Amino acid sequence: MKVTALPQTGNSSKFEVQTAKGVTFVVAFSFTLRTKIWQLPDADAELAAAAKIAEAIVGRHDPIMPFRSKYIFAEHNTEPTLEATVKYLHRTPV
Numbered sequence: 862m863k864v865t866a867l868p869q870t871g872n873s874s875k876f877e878v879q880t881a882k883g884v885t886f887v888v889a890f891s892f893t894l895r896t897k898i899w900q901l902p903d904a905d906a907e908l909a910a911a912a913k914i915a916e917a918i919v920g921r922h923d924p925i926m927p928f929r930s931k932y933i934f935a936e937h938n939t940e941p942t943l944e945a946t947v948k949y950l951h952r953t954p955v
Contacts, residue, residue, distance in 0.1 A: 862881060
């Protein structure tokens with residue numbers, strides 16, 4: 862799996878994820894989530910977080926269904942920490 866940061870066009874951070882089978886989707890983090898809630902210090906930490914989230918999404922994905930084009934994470938639809946969100950995604954199909 863390959864995770865690449867996309868150019869910023871607003872306050873959110875966006876990452877393109879390409880799976881081993883060539884499927885592409887976007888993972889986005891809101892400004893408030895990454896700076897205030899998860900307190901990610903820099904772009905490298907954001908990229909690492911996106912990779913963990915992407916791995917969890919791909920790991921629990923039902924191969925019969927297509928991936929969504931975008932997975933948007935914000936303070937209202939995530940757990941209080943990155944680790945808790947990744948753990949949640951590992952147990953719950955998205």
